[in-house]
Amino acid sequence: xxxxxxxxxxxxxxxxxxxxxxxCTAAWVATTxxxxxGPSSLWAYxxxxxxxxxxxxxxxxxxxxxxxxxxxxxxxxxxxxTHLEAMALSxxxxxxxxxAYVSFETANLLANARPSNILxxxxxxxxxxxxxxxxxxxxx
Amino acid sequence: xxxxxxxxxAERNWTQxxxxxxxxxxxxxxxxxxxxxxxxxxxxxxxxxGVFDMTIEAIFTPDxx
Numbered sequence: 094x095x096x097x098x099x100x101x102x103x104x105x106x107x108x109x110x111x112x113x114x115x116x117c118t119a120a121w122v123a124t125t126x127x128x129x130x131g132p133s134s135l136w137a138y139x140x141x142x143x144x145x146x147x148x149x150x151x152x153x154x155x156x157x158x159x160x161x162x163x164x165x166x167x168x169x170x171x172x173x174x175t176h177l178e179a180m181a182l183s184x185x186x187x188x189x190x191x192x193a194y195v196s197f198e199t200a201n202l203l204a205n206a207r208p209s210n211i212l213x214x215x216x217x218x219x220x221x222x223x224x225x226x227x228x229x230x231x232x233x
Numbered sequence: 234x235x236x237x238x239x240x241x242x243a244e245r246n247w248t249q250x251x252x253x254x255x256x257x258x259x260x261x262x263x264x265x266x267x268x269x270x271x272x273x274x275x276x277x278x279x280x281x282x283g284v285f286d287m288t289i290e291a292i293f294t295p296d297x298x
Contacts, residue, residue, distance in 0.1 A: 102257065103257050103258070103259075169257070169258040169259050169262055170258065170262065170273070170274050170277060171258070171259065171261065171262040171265055171271055172259065172262075174271075227261075229270070230261075230265045230270045230271055231261040231264055231265055231270075233264065
C-alpha cells in the first residue's frame with residue numbers, strides 16, 4: 094500500500110501546489126491591474142498610494158514565484174524536466190526577441206514599443222514548448 | 234539507453250499505471266521510459282530496480298558506440 098500512497102501523495106501534492114499557484118497568480122494579476130489602472134482611476138496619481146500599490150504588486154509577484162517553485166518541485170521528474178527545458182527555450186527566445194524589438198525601436202521602425210509584448214512572447218513560447226516537448230515524449 | 238521495462242512489466246501483468254503508482258511517478262513517465270524517449274534519473278532507476286527486485290544493469294543497458 095506504500096506504493097499506492099506514494100502515487101496519490103504525488104497527485105495530492107500536485108493538486109495542492111496547483112491551487113496555491115492559481116491563488117498567487119490571481120493575486121499577482123489583480124495587484125498588477127490595481128497598480129496599472131489605480132493611479133488614473135482610483136487615487137488621481139497620488140504618489141504614496143501608487144508606491145504602496147507597486148510594492149504590494151512586487152510582494153505578490155515574489156509569492157507567485159515561490160508558489161511556482163513549489164509547484165515545480167511537486168512534479169514528477171519528467172514533468173519537471175519538460176518545464177525546465179521549456180523555461181530555457183523561453184528565456185532564449187525572449188532574449189533574442191527583446192534585442193530585436195529594442196533595435197527596431199532604436200532605428201525608429203517601431204513606435205510605442207510595449208514591455209507587455211515581451212511578456213506575451215515569453216508566455217506563448219513557454220506554453221508552446223511545454224505542450225510540444227510533453228507530446229513529443231509521451232505520445233502513445 | 235535501452236531498457237527491458239516493458240517486458241519486465243508484462244511478466245508481472247502490471248499496467249503502466251500500476252507501475253507508475255508503485256514508483257510515485259505519472260503513467261506518462263513510464264511510457265516515455267519504455268519507448269526510450271526518456272532516461273530516468275538515478276534515484277528512479279534505483280526505485281525501478283527495487284520494484285523488480287533486480288539490479289539496475291539488468292534493466293538498463295547503455296547504447297552502443
